[in-house]
Amino acid sequence: MSNGMPFDKSIGLWMSDKKSQKLNWKELIHACNSHGFNLVKLDLERPFEDQGRIDVLLHKLTDIIAAADQGDVKASMNIRRVEQYLSNHPNVTIIDPLDNVRILLNRYCYYTILQDEISFQNQGIFTPAFAEFSTNNIEQNIEIMRNNGVTFPVICKQTIAHGSKSAHEMVLIFNERGLHVCKAPCVVQSFVNHNAVLHKVFVVGNRYHICERPSLKNFYASDDLEPIYYRTGEVCKADSQSTLSILDPHDKAEIKMTLNEDKIRSIIRVLRKKIGLILLGFDVVIDNTTGNHAVIDINVFPSYDNFPNFFEHLLQCINESLVKYNSDNFDINVTDNFVGNYRLNGLINVGDSRTNYRVMGMNIIN
Numbered sequence: 001m002s003n004g005m006p007f008d009k010s011i012g013l014w015m016s017d018k019k020s021q022k023l024n025w026k027e028l029i030h031a032c033n034s035h036g037f038n039l040v041k042l043d044l045e046r047p048f049e050d051q052g053r054i055d056v057l058l059h060k061l062t063d064i065i066a067a068a069d070q071g072d073v074k075a076s077m078n079i080r081r082v083e084q085y086l087s088n089h090p091n092v093t094i095i096d097p098l099d100n101v102r103i104l105l106n107r108y109c110y111y112t113i114l115q116d117e118i119s120f121q122n123q124g125i126f127t128p129a130f131a132e133f134s135t136n137n138i139e140q141n142i143e144i145m146r147n148n149g150v151t152f153p154v155i156c157k158q159t160i161a162h163g164s165k166s167a168h169e170m171v172l173i174f175n176e177r178g179l180h181v182c183k184a185p186c187v188v189q190s191f192v193n194h195n196a197v198l199h200k201v202f203v204v205g206n207r208y209h210i211c212e213r214p215s216l217k218n219f220y221a222s223d224d225l226e227p228i229y230y231r232t233g234e235v236c237k238a239d240s241q242s243t244l245s246i247l248d249p250h251d252k253a254e255i256k257m258t259l260n261e262d263k264i265r266s267i268i269r270v271l272r273k274k275i276g277l278i279l280l281g282f283d284v285v286i287d288n289t290t291g292n293h294a295v296i297d298i299n300v301f302p303s304y305d306n307f308p309n310f311f312e313h314l315l316q317c318i319n320e321s322l323v324k325y326n327s328d329n330f331d332i333n334v335t336d337n338f339v340g341n342y343r344l345n346g347l348i349n350v351g352d353s354r355t356n357y358r359v360m361g362m363n364i365i366n
């Protein structure tokens, strides 16, 4: 994929066929070549050694790692092969390391990291109270919820955040009676009322981009309500038009909570330090009574569809990684070529496109 031109460095890329079909290969190849990289599309079924030289291994292996961890034989073989390749070729830079990626496959695991982050407490940042159910014993689960301060309504999510459609099938539960729908292993998390606005933050190394998306309307604990099932994609995509996103009349008067970018930067710094990924995204909702920012989800290598000049930023980041990038050092000297970018403490906001959707039924963004 080099147009016959010689390059002294090479990026090997693996992602699923589904993702690969959506990728603008022409643009990516152009960005790679203009930064002096050849691009190799890797086949997971064949030894990487046979597929040419690799200096940087860029991958979206989340679903394969999740399948391998759950005992899928083929997936396990493929992951073992990648790990063996990396141990045989210690000079290959991997974006991102598999062990760091593994942290984000398990919701309980990364919620615990967020909850344990003491620096969040005095900054108005939190992760909503959560608890893990490892059995379907309702009495026991009520006790686990109580011990962890989880209050109704709750959202029940599968513990494993990748590798299956059901990872994104959520249930909103309003009372103890509704807990029978929880299928262990899962986590339940206190629902935070946020006026149906979700803030998605996309991070590429020390650059980030923030988008708004529709989300769930406000809900309250109730003895009468039955559980509500939804898929994330039906509610939270830019073009989703779910009735679950339409605020109730008494909520419409609510003042819009504004996102505090200092808080977002604090979250990015903590995630970079504690989870250590170059390519990640996270979801924030703003508590409509306190204005505190809740981190409710973290994702590996999200889809960067709306990230301005994504490939260019990616390549700059890859270059920085190759010059012994130190993830603790946020004051590295990055050439900042993009109009509209701004830097604060070494983090760069690559451009603003937050108001790119409207919530159905009412205009909450002006």
Ligand SMILES: Nc1ncnc2c1ncn2[C@@H]1O[C@H](COP(=O)(O)OP(=O)(O)O)[C@@H](O)[C@H]1O
Binding pocket: 128, 155, 157, 161, 167, 168, 169, 170, 189, 190, 191, 192, 193, 194, 198, 214, 215, 216, 232, 235, 236, 283, 285, 296, 297
């Ligand atoms: N604790 C919460 N409080 C309020 N809304 C939530 C909470 N957790 C999840 N949601 C809503 O559910 C959606 C899906 O949850 P999320 O944890 O992001 O799962 P996914 O991995 O499918 O993106 C979120 O985008 C948000 O709209």
Ligand SMILES: [Mg+2]
Binding pocket: 232, 283, 297
């Ligand atoms: Mg999410």
